[in-house]
Amino acid sequence: MITAIRRMFSSTIGKFLALAFVVLVGVAFALSDVTGNSTFGGIGGANVAKVGSEEIGLGELRDRVRLAYNQARQDQPTLTMAAFVESGGLDRVLDQLIEGMAFEQLATDMGLGVSKRLIDGRIADIPAFAGVSGSFDQTRFQSFLRENGLTEAQLRRDLRQQLLLEQLAGPIASMPRLATGMAQPYAALLLEQRRGQAAFIPASPFAPATDPGDAALQTHLSQNRGKFTIPERRVIQYALFDAASAPVPAVTDAEIARVYKDNASQFAASETRRFAQVIAPDQAAANALAAKVRGGTALAAAAQAAGLAPSMSGELTLSSYAATTSDAAAKTAFAAKRGDVIGPFQTGLGWVVARVEDITARPARSLADATPEIRAELAKNKANEAIVDYYNTIQDAVNSGASIEEIAADRKLALATTPPLLASGRAPGQPGYSLSPELAPLVSQAFQGAAEGEGQLATLVENEKFAIYAVKNIIAAAPPPFAQIRPDLLADWRLAQGQKIARDKARAIAKAVEGGQSLGAAVAAAGPNIGSVQTIGGRRGELGQDGQPVPPEVALLFSMAQNSVKTLEIPGNRGWLVIALADVQRPDPKSIEPARVAAIAQPLAPAFGNELVEQLAAEAKRRIGVTINKKLVDQLRQELTGNAPVAE
Structure with missing residues (x-):
């Protein structure tokens, strides 16, 4: 799609x-x-x-x-x-x-x-x-x-x-x-290098051990419903059908005979040939080449000496060879023996000298000889037509408003019903449940529609296996019952409280650094349970290479002013970072080698178009x-x- x-x-x-x-x-x-x-x-x-x-x-x-x-x-x-x-x-x-x-x-x-x-x-x-x-x-x-x-x-x-x-x-x-002049500042920006320091203040050491009670936890739930919400689930009823479900008419002898008659040339005696050939620019060069080959020189060697290259044809019939040369040349080529040299003769591309490399003769096949092949092809075609007709009949029934139960009963298809599923195919609360991988297209399609009870068709294996299904029930996204998630709520509430303390410590450290203190000294003065100071940085153009995500602290470092300090919250109530930028080195745009500027300019063009x-x-x-x-x-x-x- x-x-x-x-x-x-x-x-x-x-x-x-x-x-x-x-x-x-x-x-x-x-x-x-x-x-x-x-x-x-x-x-x-x-x-x-x-x-x-x-x-x-x-x-x-x-x-x-x-x-x-x-x-x-x-x-x-x-x-x-x-x-x-x-x-x-x-x-x-x-x-x-x-x-x-x-x-x-x-x-x-x-x-x-x-x-x-x-x-x-x-x-x-x-x-x-x-x-x-x-x-x-x-x-x-x-x-x-x-x-x-x-x-x-x-x-x-x-x-x-x-x-x-x-x-x-x-x-x-x-x-x-x-233009090169326009790309130079971007090249300098990508070559920019930055160095700084980061200190991590985790939330967990500051999380309280107390239980605030149900009222506080209910408030916390109302403020963080998305975190505890189970996504929408759907109950799907379905029935599978494939080529085996569709009755296929038998192939008759009369049908086989008709195909044999209508395609008589396909079963008649035939001959195909492969040729090695060289195309020369004029008749004189072609005559000299043909003389060398007829004198015993290999076609490839003679062509190479003349500055030409031979090519090998595929399996050609008389008519297909005539289509690329001429009727006279084709008759001559198909009258020659294996190893004979033919030509030169003129074509639209030049003068051709060719050698007969291989001859494949196929004898005529009688109706009895061809019957197994024709029967298999007719059976395959009838099976394809049968499943198409079967599919269209079910589609017509769906379009007319028939329920999935009525269609399954009429077609003698086995109905199955899933437990409430997420869009991923998992069934929350049923860890032992496993959905067959072949039903993944059905589940994906079922979550795209919105109506309950309406029959739909899904393709599981292209042209082979299908399903008719209906969404029987849609369970809206919502958190589980409070009692069920209370332990998780309590743990999350404690981390949220610890996150607030970590935030205050991070801001105090940043303020101390802004006042002239080093990041290391400010971290040491902030007390225990704070991580050590780490050096971070790199070159801007190397960020996100090979599809790797850019750490948030590094991304922030490359958006800061030199000698500034900032705080950064770590998602999930995991803590805060304090980041200080100490050094920025950016080359003079005019000093960058032209080749490097050109390499940067090429991928920038689409962005400029945007x-x-x-x-x-x-x-x-x-x-x-x-x-x-x-x-x-x-x-x-x-x-x-x-x-x-x-x-x-």
Whole structure:
């Protein structure tokens, strides 16, 4: 499918060129219409933004955020909606919608257009609309639209928007090169070296041993629900079917005879030959080469002496050889014996001298001889057609509203039901449960939809094995009962209290360093249970090499001013760091070797192209005009994070 939304958000050009429709296909967006016909908090037809002459409905934004979250959860199964929104997911989706509409209107104003035929072709190429045979399937197309509450007009509009954006932003983003003078400061920045010190103040030694009581722990839980929340779980009912499930008609003798008759040339006697040949630039050179070879010189040696190179053909029939040479040359070549030299004769590429290397003669095959091969091929084709028909029949039953129980009973398929599963396939509270690996596509697909009880089809092994399934129950993300997690809450509360003490000590150490004390002396004066001072640093260009994550203290070091000191919290209530930057060495940009600057300039060009696209996006929004209803956006934020009730 299409790239995940988190990857689209990671680059500027991905954000602007993928946009709404790619997200729709990749994560099965269930769009409302853009005028906001969905209701929110009792407000019908409300709009969160106006972009030029277009409006973004509150219902559309809600649906897109929810389904962007579903897609992100495929990579992070434990991700909650609250965490997704708090990390910027809502704002990113809204920005994407606004920028897409602004780009579309700007492109239209500039005279760019998209034909219906181009949109038709793009639809036909989308994997989501491919049937079991791999080609575009109108039934799958209509089913996809219906399942996602989407009209064909809406889909075509999103496609038109994407194609306009490709025309407008694509050439700008693909900047071919960066000037050397522009790359020099970046080269100097990558060659910059920094050295500093870091001291770790752990939280655990300062954690209290007391129990604050249930009330305090309940408050701690309310403030840290995301940490203790079990992600959404789903109960899936399913039935498997494969080629063995579909009745396959027997191959008849009459069918075999018809195939034999219709393909008589395939079973007639045939001969193929392989040739070693040399192509000379003119007839005189070809005649000299042919004379040498006929005189006993090896073809390869004669060709090498003339500054030419021989080549070897594949297995050729008379007709295929004639197609690359001429009818007369082919007749001569197929009348010669093994080892004979033929030519020279003229072709479109030059004058050819060839040697017959191998002759393969295949005798004619009778109907009896060919029957096993034809029977096997017909049986394979009939089996493929049978499973396609079987699949389509079940798809028709699903489309007509039949339940999974009715379809399984009608087809005599065995039904199975999973325990409540996470998107990863694990069953919390049932450590002994193991989901078959072949069902992973089914679980992934089941977590992309939102409705309970609706039958769906999933492909487990392409063209071979399938499943019909329904989500029987959706268990919303929530913390377990208080009594069940009280020990974990108590441990986390203690670490949180220790983290506060560690924070205060870190700030006191930083203040002492700012007052002129060395980091080592400030750490020693802060008391026991504090780690030793460590030296950190390196070269900027070496950070994150080979895909290795950059330690947070090193990342902070490279964003600090020289001789400054900062504190850094370690996630998970593990403690705090105090970081002091002592030395910064950056070379003169003009002193860097040209080869090194050129090597740095090449990968910088795409990033510079992204910068230009960002500027174009800002200009598009300025020209078109954008107004955001921040109050409604905040209402949606509260709804999605569970901090405000949704009105009936």
